Amino acid sequence: MFDWQTKTVTNLPDMIHAIRVYPASAGSIMLPLTPANNYTATLLFCGGSNPPQWGDDGGSRYNVTAVQADRTCVRITPTDANPQYTDDDTMNIGRSMGTFTYLPDGTLW
Amino acid sequence: MGVNMGTAGYGDEHWSVGMSYGQAPVYTPATYDPNAAAGSRWNFSYAASTHERMYHSTVVLLLDGSLLISGSNVGVVGQVHGHGADCFATTPAQRRLHDRAVGHQVLGRALVPELVQLGPAAADQPARDHQLRELRSCAIASNGADPPTLQGGAYFNLTLANVTSESSAQSAKVVIIRGGFSTHALSMGQRYVELQTSYLVDTSSGSTTLYVNQLPPNPSLLAPGPAMMFLVVDGVPSEGVFVMIGNGQIGTQPTQAAVSLPASSVYVAPTTSSSSASSSSTGQSANAKSGAMSRASVSVALGGMTLLAAGMMVLA
Numbered sequence: 001m002f003d004w005q006t007k008t009v010t011n012l013p014d015m016i017h018a019i020r021v022y023p024a025s026a027g028s029i030m031l032p033l034t035p036a037n038n039y040t041a042t043l044l045f046c047g048g049s050n051p052p053q054w055g056d057d058g059g060s061r062y063n064v065t066a067v068q069a070d071r072t073c074v075r076i077t078p079t080d081a082n083p084q085y086t087d088d089d090t091m092n093i094g095r096s097m098g099t100f101t102y103l104p105d106g107t108l109w
Numbered sequence: 110m111g112v113n114m115g116t117a118g119y120g121d122e123h124w125s126v127g128m129s130y131g132q133a134p135v136y137t138p139a140t141y142d143p144n145a146a147a148g149s150r151w152n153f154s155y156a157a158s159t160h161e162r163m164y165h166s167t168v169v170l171l172l173d174g175s176l177l178i179s180g181s182n183v184g185v186v187g188q189v190h191g192h193g194a195d196c197f198a199t200t201p202a203q204r205r206l207h208d209r210a211v212g213h214q215v216l217g218r219a220l221v222p223e224l225v226q227l228g229p230a231a232a233d234q235p236a237r238d239h240q241l242r243e244l245r246s247c248a249i250a251s252n253g254a255d256p257p258t259l260q261g262g263a264y265f266n267l268t269l270a271n272v273t274s275e276s277s278a279q280s281a282k283v284v285i286i287r288g289g290f291s292t293h294a295l296s297m298g299q300r301y302v303e304l305q306t307s308y309l310v311d312t313s314s315g316s317t318t319l320y321v322n323q324l325p326p327n328p329s330l331l332a333p334g335p336a337m338m339f340l341v342v343d344g345v346p347s348e349g350v351f352v353m354i355g356n357g358q359i360g361t362q363p364t365q366a367a368v369s370l371p372a373s374s375v376y377v378a379p380t381t382s383s384s385s386a387s388s389s390s391t392g393q394s395a396n397a398k399s400g401a402m403s404r405a406s407v408s409v410a411l412g413g414m415t416l417l418a419a420g421m422m423v424l425a
Contacts, residue, residue: 023117023130025294031143032284032301039302039330044143049116063124065115065132089150095135097111097294101168101176102286102301104339104346108141109168109176 001078012078015045016085018070024049026070027098032106044088044108046073047095069094110135110162111294117164134161167291172337174346260333260355261326262365267340269317275375277343278308278317285324285354286337302331307370313378320371326364328355333362 001010020026026048033039048070055061073088101109112131119128126132136157142150158178162168166180272278283304289296305322319340324331333355340347355362 022293022295025111025117027111029296029299030301032303033330034303035305039325044141046141047111051116059120059122060118060130064130065124065126067115069111069113069115089141089148091139091151092153093113093135095111095113096116096131097163097166098135099111099162099166099168099291099294099296100141100299101170101289101291101296102299103140103170103176104174104284104286104349105341105344106142106144106282106284106301106303108143109138 012076013084016074017072018048018050020045020048023096024051024070025097027095027100029100029102029108031075032102034106040077040079042075042077044073044075044100046088046091046100047071047098049096069096071095110138110158112161112163117294119164129163131163134163136161162294164293166294168296169291170286170288170337170349172349172351174339174349260324260328260362260364261367262323264320264322264368264370267319267321269319269340269342271315272317272342273310273312273315275308275310278310278319278373278375280344281308281317281319281340281342282306283319283321284339284341285331285352286339286349287331287334288337300331300336305370307373309371309373310375312376322368322370323365324354326367328362328364333357 001012002008003010018024018026020028027046029044031037031042031044033041049067050070051062051064051067053062055064071091071094073090074085075088076083076085103109111134113133113135115126115129115131115133118130119125120130121128136159137153138155138158140152140155142152160178162178162180166178168176168178171177267283269278269281272281283306285300285302285304287298287300289299291297302324304324307320309318309320311317331354334353334357335351336354337349338352339349
């Protein structure tokens with residue numbers, strides 16, 4: 001996390017179970033901020049990938065299409081005193097390039 | 110909806126599928142309920158789409174509460190694979206992917222019966238589609254003010270016509286959604302903020318007043334700018350409306366102190382001619398105060414709902 005007013009960086013723990021960023025591309029979203037959770041931000045990450053190697057700007061350099069996507073979900077609340085990723089419900093199948101979107105009733109698509 | 114094998118991106122290697130680094134597309138959407146008990150949050154029971162949604166795909170929330178899903182093209186710009194758009198209706202009774210052309214009919218069929226019957230349907234519209242729109246226009250216009258600035262200050266009221274069940278009143282919520290910037294199967298910058306609410310169920314007039322608080326006076330909570338506002342009752346969303354968070358100008362945002370909402374309560378008209386009121390405070394209160402309201406104050410409150418926009422209960 002970056003505090004732009006004090007120009008300080010606070011490192012969070014390493015992601016667990018899978019790579020979530022592009023190109024592994026997990027679905028990610030901030031859970032709804034509600035009076036019940038005192039408008040506290042919790043982030044949810046689902047899916048992604050755990051390939052045996054990574055490529056470079058020129059290409060993947062190996063057969064990435066043979067790697068099965070990840071099924072796990074994790075949450076983290078960065079403003080916790082000691083923020084840690086916690087396990088959440090697993091998906092039925094692994095997904096890379098999943099996209100979370102809010103539905104008005106507060107569930108996620 | 111993504112892929113089950115591979116990742117995002119594309120390239121011209123011999124192992125690419127077409128040009129895609131991902132394969133085995135997932136055709137079935139899923140929904141996740143963050144408030145459900147652990148182990149019960151996912152719903153995988155939806156029917157499959159006929160369209161895969163891979164690297165160059167997008168999804169956006171529309172004001173009618175459905176999702177518009179489009180694209181898929183896995184290769185370089187210019188190789189368009191011609192996938193049509195899906196629309197995903199978001200009301201619980203009718204959640205499925207369907208062709209966009211019939212979106213309004215599907216949404217209309219899913220309305221909860223208690224919310225409807227707000228006005229005559231136009232002959233050329235499904236009856237409940239019309240009623241959904243009436244709910245929205247009735248609700249948003251009820252306190253007569255311009256859309257709220259939503260950073261502290263006086264609360265505003267919404268009228269839920271024909272809502273007399275306390276459980277429906279308790280389920281009611283007003284939410285602000287900042288839609289995401291959607292591209293490449295990423296949806297960036299989304300926010301969902303639920304406003305604090307409390308209610309007055311009036312069984313004699315057959316409607317509920319929902320007291321809706323502004324956003325907490327902290328512009329860092331939700332970046333100022335346009336956002337969508339929805340009313341949701343028993344899981345059914347109204348049509349959304351765009352509101353401006355803050356003053357619509359770049360710069361330090363004006364804020365006001367947060368106010369407290371009236372305690373939630375149910376008003377039941379006395380069944381005899383005696384003057385004693387019968388009311389009860391049940392359910393969740395928005396603040397710590399509780400207690401019965403006198404009949405006189407309830408009558409004044411209902412008769413002068415626009416006055417409540419000033420944030421004060423008027424007592425006779």
